[in-house]
Amino acid sequence: MGAKLNIEDFDDPSFDPFLEDALMFGDHLDPYAKIAEMRRQGSLHKGEYRTLMGLYADITKPADAQYYSVFGYDEVAQVLGDPxxxxxxxxxxxxxxxxxxxxxxxxxxxxPRFRRIFQKAFLPQTVAAWGETLVDPVLRDLMSSFEGRGEADLVQEFTLHYPFHIIYRQLALPPEDAKIFHKLAIAQTVVSVDIEHGTEASRKLGDYFIKLVAERRANPGDDLVSSLALAEVDGEYLPENVLISFLRQLVNAAGDTTYRGTSVLLTGLLTNPEQLEAIRNDRSLIPQAIEEALRWDGPVLMQSRYARADAVLGGVNIPAGTFIDVVAGSANRDESKFPDPDAFNIFRKPQHRHFAFSFGPHVCIGQHLARVEMTRALTAILDGLPNLRLDPDKPAPQVRGTMMRVPHSIHVKFG
Structure with a gap:
């Protein structure tokens, strides 16, 4: 590679975006009770999901914006499937x-024109090859710090860092930049309640990626940045603003959500030890455990859409220009589609899809990577931490959040 690039910290280096998580995404221990009540009252409700759930409104939206929130499974599928x-x-x-x-x-x-280019980098066969070259080395590095200790906090010592370290390796970033890079990446997500820090993070990551793309075009390697920097659309490089935007979003789309999803998976299994034992004895159950975790408490409860024309949804007239909050977390627990929906049950035989990775043309481009990361993480934990169980002397894990969900600690013992 070429010359060393420097990533710039916040003007106030003490700013900690992780402390704004509750402000941005809410701190409900169980939002599903209220969500279920609203779903039973009607598939659609007038209003913004954030404010319906008691959070601050999204300050980036127009002051006169009109909202509907969609709670019913069929209506969620209709919106996501009709771009x-x-x-x-x-x-x-x-x-x-x-x-x-x-x-x-x-x-x-x-x-679709630009998605086709980016999607090539995340095809199942490509992602599968990353398992050994990118994912396993990160697993070994992180687990080596606690696997001989007999106890750990699997969130603070493992899942919080795990997918981000994979991204650093995908992008071939210098290890010394990782801490600031992680802060900036997470801070981008707080823009709905903190525009100042959100835009500062965006600007500084953008400056860094512009220099990084130029350096990789001049000195390409086998990393993801080099691959995308040399990708072409109609005989020309990807427009710089589109490429830089993808790289900014990649860190969160592939990092933050996978950290949350993996943490929820471990919480579900550790709080249902008979299911954890079943997987320990039969690893072929891992894929269905992952899908159940994504359905049960998927990391992103709400997705956004915009009515491009007048429409009728669930018998309600939706004027063009209305913002639509699609409550995927409600659809994933709709009792008309999933019996006993609040239970975590890896033996469930679902007849309907979940919407944790969205649906339709905007389905998550990194879903295959997320599943590979969750599979290999759970496999490594079961192999490396024998007799894994919750620590009875410390607080049990609590999955919290209203917009995005995660437990902040999972205290375990093993060995």
Whole structure:
């Protein structure tokens, strides 16, 4: 590689974006009780999901914005599966500010044109090969710090760092930049309640990635940045603003959500030890355990859309220009589709899809990588931490959040 690039910390280096998690995403221990009550009252409710759940409104949206929140399974599927009527313009106002011209803000024909390029980097066969070259070395490094101790906090010592370290290796970032990079990446997500720090993080990551892309074009390697920097659309490099936006978003889309999903998976299994024991004895159960964790308490409870035309949804007239909060977490626990929906049950035989990775043309581009990371993490933990169990002398894990969910600690003993 070429010359050393420096990443710039916040102007106030003491700013800690992790402390704003509850402000941004809420701190409900169980939002599902209220969500279920609202779903029983009707599939649609007028209002923004954040404010319906008692959070601060999204300050990036227009002051006169009109909202509907969608709670019913069938209506959620209808919105996510009909991009011609319900577009992604809604994201221009929040993640668009942080990430820029991301594919998440685009609709057809722009969206499929650029998504095809990025999707090539995350095909199942490509991602599978990363398991040994990228994922396993990170697992070994992180677990070596606690596997001989007999106890650990699996969130603070493992899941919080695990997917981000994989991304650093994907991007071939210098290890010394990792701490600041992680702070900036997470801070981008607070823009809905803290525009100042969100935009500062976006600007500094953008400056870093612009220099990084130029350096990798001049001195390409076998990393993801080099691959995307040399990718072409219609005989030309990807537009810089689109490429930089993708790299900004990648860190959160592939890092933050996988950290949350892996933490929820471990919480579900450790609080249901008979299911953990079943997986310990039969690793073929891991894929269905992952899907159940994503359904049961998927990391992202709400997705956003925008009515591009007048529409009728669940018998309700939706005027063009309305913001639609699609409560995937409600659909994933809709009792008409999932019997006993609040139970974590890896032996469930679901007849319907979950929406943890969205649905339709904007389905998560990194879903295959997320499943590989969760599979290998659980396998490594079962192999390396015998007799794994919750620590009875410390608080049990609590999955918290209203918009995005995660336990902040999972105290365990083993050996």
């Amino acid at each position: 011609a009527t319900y577009g992604n313009h809604a994201y221009d106002y929040n993640i668009g500010i942080s990430f820029g011209q991301s594919i998440s803000t685009m609709d057809a024909p722009e969206h």
